[in-house]
Amino acid sequence: MQPLDGNAIAGVMHDLFARDLTTMGYQCTGCGKTGVVAEMAVYASGPGTVARCRDCDTILLMLSERRGMYCLDAPGMTHPILPLA
Structure with a gap:
């Protein structure tokens, strides 16, 4: 199965945090790669x-919804770096 890119979760993340988080920076705990x-x-x-x-295929983020509540685990x-705007 071909993966989507992080823009696929942009809408839900915006609903949860009231901002565009597609440009949020991070560092992977598995390989040390930095990205957004x-x-x-x-x-x-x-x-x-x-x-x-x-x-490296490390799970960076998990998001699920149940009965109108979202569960988010990262x-x-x-080193998450939130975008300024």
């Missing part, structure tokens, strides 16, 4: 959405 959310490999075909590092991301 828009560059993540996103898989959205399961019960939730999983974003992985394109270099086990593979360090």
Whole structure:
């Protein structure tokens, strides 16, 4: 299955944080690569959405929704840098 890019989660992230987070910077805990959310490999075909590092396949972000509540976990991301606007 071909992954989507991080723009696939832009709408939900905007709903949760009231800002565009596709330009949020991060560092992968698996390989140390730095990047932005828009560059993540996103898989959205399961019960939730999983974003992985394109270099080492580490799970960077997991997002799921149940009964109107969102659960967000970022086990593979360090040093998040939020965009200014």
